[in-house]
Amino acid sequence: MSEVQGRRIRWRPPWKPSRYVVLKNVSERNILLHLPTGQQRIEKGRRLLVTPEIAHLPEIQEYVRQGILVVEDDHQQ
8 A cells, every 4th residue: 555645545456356246156056258368267156256257247147137147346445
């Protein structure tokens, strides 16, 4: 952290996103996602932290429509 005029500010490198969302697998099975960065498995009941752009991919949107995935805001930033 940096100190500026007696206040602490958060410094974030330009390559690190400032916002994330959580993909939550609410189904009873494991799923394999085919993301631009590669394949990612989300086991049943588990979560995956991703950038918001990932939530707009057609594959993710289809899983959301089917009730397999839920997209949540990440409130732990």
